[in-house]
Amino acid sequence: MMHSKTIAELAAGLQKRDFSSEELTRATLERIEQHDGSLNSFITVSGELALEQARLADQRLAKGEGSALTGIPVAQKDIFCTDGVLTSCGSRMLENFIAPYNATVVERMNAAGAVMVGKTNMDEFAMGSSNETSYYGAVRNPWNTAAVPGGSSGGSAAAVAARLVPAATGTDTGGSIRQPASLCGITGLKPTYGRVSRYGMIAYASSLDQGGPLAQTAEDAAILLNAMAGFDERDSTSVDTPVPDYTAGLGNDLGGLRIGLPKEYFSQGLDDGVAGVIDMAIGEYKKLGAEVVEISLPNSPLAVPAYYVVAPAECSSNLSRFDGVRFGHRCEAPKDLEDLYKRSRGEGFGAEVKRRIMIGTYALSAGYYDAYYLKAQKVRRLISEDFRQAFDKVDVIMGPTAPTVAFNLGEKADDPITMYLSDIYTIAVNLAGLPGISIPAGFVKDMPVGLQIIGNYFEEARLLNAAHRFQQTTDWHKQTPPGFE
Amino acid sequence: MEWETVIGLEIHTQLATKSKIFSGAPTAYGAAPNTQACAVDLGLPGVLPVLNHEAVNMAIKFGLAIDAEISPISVFARKNYFYPDLPKGYQISQYELPIIGRGAVIIELQDGSSKTIGVTRAHLEEDAGKSLHEDFHGMTGIDLNRAGTPLLEIVSEPDMRSAKEAVAYMRKIHSIVRYLEISDGNMQEGSFRCDANISVRPKGQKEFGTRAELKNINSFRFVERAIDYEVERQIDILESGGEVVQETRLYDANKGETRPMRSKEEAMDYRYFPDPDLLPVEIKPEVIEGIRKLMPELPDTKKERFIKEYKLGHEDAAFLTASRDMADYFEAVATQSAEPKLSANWIMGELSGFLNKENREINQSPVSAEMLAGLIQRIKDNTISGKIAKDVFEAMWNGEGDADAIIESKGLKQITDSGALESLVDEVITNNPKQVEQFKAGKDKVLGFFVGQIMKATQGKANPAQVNELLRKKLSE
Secondary structure, eight states: OGGGOOHHHHHHHHHTTSSOHHHHHHHHHHHHHHHGGGTOOEEEEOHHHHHHHHHHHHHHHHTTOOOTTTTOEEEEETTBOBTTBBOOTTSGGGTTOBOSSOOHHHHHHHHTTOEEEEEEOOSGGGOOSSSOSOTTOOOOBTTBTTBOOOSSSHHHHHHHHTTSSSEEEEEOSSSTTHHHHHHHTOEEEEOOTTTBOOTTBOOSSTTTOOEEEEESSHHHHHHHHHHHBSOOTTOTTSOOOOOOOTTTTTTOOOTTOEEEEEGGGGSTTSOHHHHHHHHHHHHHHHHTTOEEEEEOOTTGGGHHHHHHHHHHHHHHHHGGGOSSSSSSOOOSSOSSHHHHHHHHHHHHSOHHHHHHHHHHHHHHSTTTTIIIIIHHHHHHHHHHHHHHHHHHHOSEEEEESSSSSOOBTTSSTTOHHHHHGGGTTTHHHHHHTOOEEEEEEEEETTEEEEEEEEESTTOHHHHHHHHHHHHHHOOGGGOOOTTOO | OOEEEEEEEEEEEEOOOSBOSSSSOBOOTTOSTTSSOOHHHHTOTTOOOOOOHHHHHHHHHHHHHTTOOBOSEEOEEEEEOOOTTSTTSEEEEEOSSOSBOOEEEEEEOTTSOEEEEEEEEEEEEEOOOEEEOTTSTTSOEEEOSSTTOEEEEEEEOSOBOSHHHHHHHHHHHHHHHHHTTSOOOOTTTTSEEEEEEEEEEETTOOSOOOOEEEEEEOSHHHHHHHHHHHHHHHHHHHHTTOOOOOEEEEEETTTTEEEEEEESTTOOOOOOEEOTTSOOEEOOHHHHHHHHHTOOOOHHHHHHHHHHHSOOOHHHHHHHHSSHHHHHHHHHHHHHHSOHHHHHHHIIIIIHHHHHHHTOOGGGOSSOHHHHHHHHHHHHTTSSOHHHHHHHHHHHHTTOOOHHHHHHHHTOOOBOOHHHHHHHHHHHHHHOHHHHHHHHTTOTTHHHHHHHHHHHHHTTOBOHHHHHHHHHHHHTO
């Protein structure tokens, strides 16, 4: 049952030579081969490269070198550029794009000795909450293959939930790590903006995008974050502040931890079942010695509208480089320059990407800029201020990650507004640049529910500690989808 | 009706940083296409810009030179438009908060008066690549070597009233950036180019007329011609009862005319917004003060100093300080020869003549400052006459060695041995009794004849003053 082990357990096995990284990697590749057919969580499986990395990891391990990640198979979200391996970003536009460089996250994980087994499916250019916008087809939720896994890191979440890989990377612009982690019943951490380098991570909305880990447990997320986090001179927005050992304080006592419950996160729109699960989880924290305080984040209702101005505005500009000139999709036999642009982009981008480019272009246009973009930026400051005030009173904020459990494929695909509202509790965290984690907290009708914990800037260690202690007294994170045991 | 021209210039000057403004790729000109463009310059997915602080320091230098406000916080913004040689589909520029605010420069007009031209702002931005339309049948080649080269865009107030003023302003800015060594100012390579906003209005009217923008003019000569053409075009339209259309026009240097590029209706909406990939640029007062200490002497100050220190005339000083290389050359010659006035004359006369003839810059002169100073010293100590010195100069220009070597090898040394001269004078007097008579009869001019004879006999090497003196003495005996 090697596939159900956590990174911490696998690392112990590798250290003791119970198995080699090559054996572990072969087993992982086989499991992907056997089980991914029903999920579609991978766009690319890079078996040969993985085995090569595994053999190198074995050599390091044999010499007693390496870290907790050395020899551990992981999957990279297909938004991270990987030298020599297709990086499609879930889009037809990049169906043929092989980056000549590694993203900093990939480089750091490689340096730590992780073995990349492949690239995971995702919403096209990370735009989506259901993984239905991928050019490579929808990903299915291992708990119910009729349901979505969430998005945009849906492939990573599904692959970890189905125990195809022990861990994967994701990116989170409005909830794209936490929401699929919630819907798939795993642990997903979105670090503070600037904690993890964005270099080589294909930009959706630059001021919101942040990479982070998806894993079975908080402990594994901490191991992954140790490798991923840190200042990168190639990313001007990465922050030069020391990286602690995120595994060091996992066991700290939670006595006296002040938990804020924002009343706005428990109001209408929240599924009763989900509310019940969250209540139970909060009860668990009380048992662990935490205090619960009701707080208010009064500008919460403005988060989704502000996000859907800022993110599309940035994406409309970020995606301009996909013009059919230097790389990516180019239409057949363009008549002239305009035809080249129109057809290359028209054919290369899917509907949701086009929708957001159009919204963003509109919001930045002369005469509308002040009313939309500038106002959204002001709202952003108000939202940050809400959190700042809240963190004067509490240590962490808790609530549901998503208002419902996973919905069915196609259910919201034609209704963008409803789809956008599935990120209602996660988006404000990105707008403020705070860290947030989603951990499995229970089930509603056999579908997993995630508890979101939000922390103050650079307090990932505190979030991981809170999550880890919860996982020591509960076993929600150990539940495996039927058929994937 | 009498018309008044109103001109504002936007000058783009490439900053002489070693690497690009947002990447580590080199900026050197003339490399094979696309060999100086890295992943960042190519705008590949996932790459991010990182600011080259050397470009910021250069902008600060410029700000200090024109006594401008230097923004404690400035912001990079994206200017969005599609063009094949613009890799990201946007240019990183500055919009609402430029690095350099209001400043001014003083230009000198032909009548000797001076005028202050306001600088509205100067901002940092990246250059685009180049589209190559020749050599690719039915296709366009893209060279991204230039993409990401730092530019300082210097925007003037609409303070100029003639093409001549515009040229004087452009020359002044050119001289400043060269003095500061923040740009090579090479116009052929496009390191220094400008857009001109031009309108005309009836003299005395307060409101500006409708303006046209002339794009991408890359020589001082073209600026003058383009503006003159455009002013005439606009006046013709207005005088025949028409209206000037607000539009962007292109100057065709071959045809010497401007023609429309796009109208106001077609004007681009660049959708500027702050670039989320770059943090605001913070400039602390200590940094500005540190740079201020390293500022070189600027043209205006240098000119005043030359007038005072070397007792030069205003015009000479202006000529010699027009470029830093010229000023440095002059100072070297003047100091080494201890003859500033003579140095100025030789540089502005003989040397400039040779430079112009061969279309060379002062730093390409085969006659170094040291060599010219050597020549001037030989004139001063009477080794050679001014006339012979011109031959020596030409020989130096042609690489025949320094002044002393040439004088020696060609035997050009002036004859100052009075014994030798005396016998020559005696000889000439004996051989020309008729002219001696004429002189004695009071025909003073005949003296020139005798001097000429002696010069001929000595191949110009006789010291003219000495010869004159001797002749007068002997003839009066």
